Amino acid sequence: MSVADGNLFADLPASAPDEIVGLLAAGRGVRIERIVSTGQASPPSFWYDQPQAEWVVLLSGSAVLRFADEPGPRALNPGDHLFIAPRRRHRIEATDANRATVWLAAHFDADQPSA
16 A cells, blocks of 8 residues: 555645645555645546546535536535546536635546446
């Protein structure tokens, strides 16, 4: 297993051309990342379609997430978390352009959807 020590709010950029993804811990079938967004969004017509499940929590900033199987987007604020089943198509419509949006994401193997 690989594990990094640190502070989730350290070294936050005011802006960056791309999201910054940092690996915090990894082991058999699991990967935990800190993702920092500074106004980024998914490219038009792009959908994430991941083979692993993902549990994500928004720690700071704000974001708008859209699932392909839902009629409208979801606004996310600090403390909001959600489970994304494997292969559930989703995209980031927007992230806060005025302050860093910090996500904590756990990617893991899952045979069944989580409740």
